[in-house]
Amino acid sequence: MQHSYLSDRGKRMSWTEKYRPSTFDEMVGNKKAIEEIKEWIQAWKDGKPQPPLLLIGPPGTGKTTLAHIIGSYFSDKLELNASDKRSYDLLINIIGEASTTRSLFDDNLKLIILDEVDGIHGNEDRGGVRAINKIIKESKHPIVLTANDPYSKKLQTIKPACKIINIRKAHPNSIVAYLKRICQKENIEADPKILRELAKRSHGDLRSAINDLEAMAKGEKRIGAEILEAGEKDVFPGLFDAIRAILKSKNIRHVREAMQIDEDPQLLLEFTAENVPREYEKPHEIRKAYNHLSRADIFFGRAKQTRDYIYWRYASEHIGVGVALSKDETYRKFTRYAGPGSLQFLGRTRAKRQTIDNLAEKISRKLHISKKVAITTFPYLKIIVEDEKMAKEIRKYLELTDEEFKILKGKRKSRKTGKAEQKVEGADPPDREKQTTLLQFK
Numbered sequence: 001m002q003h004s005y006l007s008d009r010g011k012r013m014s015w016t017e018k019y020r021p022s023t024f025d026e027m028v029g030n031k032k033a034i035e036e037i038k039e040w041i042q043a044w045k046d047g048k049p050q051p052p053l054l055l056i057g058p059p060g061t062g063k064t065t066l067a068h069i070i071g072s073y074f075s076d077k078l079e080l081n082a083s084d085k086r087s088y089d090l091l092i093n094i095i096g097e098a099s100t101t102r103s104l105f106d107d108n109l110k111l112i113i114l115d116e117v118d119g120i121h122g123n124e125d126r127g128g129v130r131a132i133n134k135i136i137k138e139s140k141h142p143i144v145l146t147a148n149d150p151y152s153k154k155l156q157t158i159k160p161a162c163k164i165i166n167i168r169k170a171h172p173n174s175i176v177a178y179l180k181r182i183c184q185k186e187n188i189e190a191d192p193k194i195l196r197e198l199a200k201r202s203h204g205d206l207r208s209a210i211n212d213l214e215a216m217a218k219g220e221k222r223i224g225a226e227i228l229e230a231g232e233k234d235v236f237p238g239l240f241d242a243i244r245a246i247l248k249s250k251n252i253r254h255v256r257e258a259m260q261i262d263e264d265p266q267l268l269l270e271f272t273a274e275n276v277p278r279e280y281e282k283p284h285e286i287r288k289a290y291n292h293l294s295r296a297d298i299f300f301g302r303a304k305q306t307r308d309y310i311y312w313r314y315a316s317e318h319i320g321v322g323v324a325l326s327k328d329e330t331y332r333k334f335t336r337y338a339g340p341g342s343l344q345f346l347g348r349t350r351a352k353r354q355t356i357d358n359l360a361e362k363i364s365r366k367l368h369i370s371k372k373v374a375i376t377t378f379p380y381l382k383i384i385v386e387d388e389k390m391a392k393e394i395r396k397y398l399e400l401t402d403e404e405f406k407i408l409k410g411k412r413k414s415r416k417t418g419k420a421e422q423k424v425e426g427a428d429p430p431d432r433e434k435q436t437t438l439l440q441f442k
């Protein structure tokens with residue numbers, strides 16, 4: 001008998017996995033790039049070795065998906081995520097050897113996939129790049145590399161040896177059409193306004209559009225437009241107090257105190273950005289405020305890249321003190337602070353996605369696997385943590401926070417009520433201090 005998870009697999013997979021295209025025809029957009037890729041595959045098939053393909057494009061546009069589809073045209077594929085620290089040893093030991101050995105009469109071509117080559121891990125950078133260049137030079141097998149940042153220094157020596165294929169963001173209309181198709185398959189009735197809003201907000205990142213759609217559906221069969229009109233105040237009371245303090249006050253202490261809330265700092269940035277022009281009236285005030293917000297955004301990016309969360313503090317200073325002091329004087333008027341309902345909603349799902357990302361990061365570090373692979377272990381770990389003793393041990397081993405553990409544990413039906421319940425085994429008793437936001441300035 002199949003395990004319940006496996007028999008139920010389609011239902012539990014994330015939608016991005018469930019609807020990951022397995023053929024070129026299923027891919028959204030990038031038709032010209034796909035034609036070039038097909039020619040490259042054909043050349044290999046005709047016995048004409050080709051330079052490696054370097055797929056460069058923004059996150060969530062289908063580079064990894066394309067690499068796997070290309071793999072289906074060859075007899076096998078070897079995939080390594082270059083941002084995984086262990087990759088260097090593996091690159092040399094596994095791929096290095098496999099890529100140089102291929103008998104003259106052997107037409108079993110293996111596709112070597114090197115994902116996220118611009119994300120090569122910190123200190124080992126040079127070794128990693130050197131290893132990749134060595135493989136490119138010596139490989140007798142086809143290679144596909146993927147990267148996000150066309151200007152990355154790490155690509156400087158790699159690029160000239162590759163055939164570069166630019167992968168572009170999908171057009172909003174194509175994203176809407178794709179989301180519509182998912183809704184049909186999931187038997188969901190979604191208001192077209194919602195789908196357009198999701199496509200717009202995704203900025204061409206199809207993965208984030210699909211994730212948002214899944215989060216919005218939350219198991220319901222209907223996604224109505226009212227979600228766009230939902231009031232924020234009921235959902236984020238602390239957040240609005242913080243925004244009021246930032247925009248209404250010039251008292252730094254007061255602003256900092258109001259910012260000590262249990263909320264995602266990036267959400268605070270988005271809400272502040274949304275409300276600056278509602279409060280500030282002079283163009284130079286608005287310009288200064290946005291300047292601070294964009295610097296905060298850069299610091300968030302840096303925090304994510306380096307995993308050094310000191311940058312969150314700098315970001316918070318720009319959002320709070322920076323924006324507060326951007327006004328000449330405080331305005332004496334009543335301002336209705338708001339943001340589109342969808343913004344508030346997506347902000348919330350983004351916070352959840354951040355937790356998922358952190359969880360994947362912790363698993364990937366302990367198990368020496370990439371984050372993408374780590375995410376596929378969630379359903380298995382979920383079954384394992386149903387055992388109370390295992391739950392405690394795994395939680396301790398992975399050093400999970402309450403929120404991360406909750407994600408791993410997932411929701412399950414109460415036998416008594418049939419409703420979803422959440423029980424966190426091995427979780428610490430609530431500790432306000434520990435949960436306090438990273439926005440605190442100690």
Ligand SMILES: Nc1ncnc2c1ncn2[C@@H]1O[C@H](COP(=O)(O)OP(=O)(O)OP(=O)(O)O)[C@@H](O)[C@H]1O
Binds near residue numbers: 060062
């Ligand atoms: N062009 C596309 N057509 C159809 N689905 C797509 C496309 N791009 C992304 N997706 C969806 O988004 C998910 C993530 O895509 P993928 O991992 O291939 O993106 P990526 O460009 O490699 O992102 P990253 O740079 O972050 O690794 C896929 O599983 C798929 O569901």
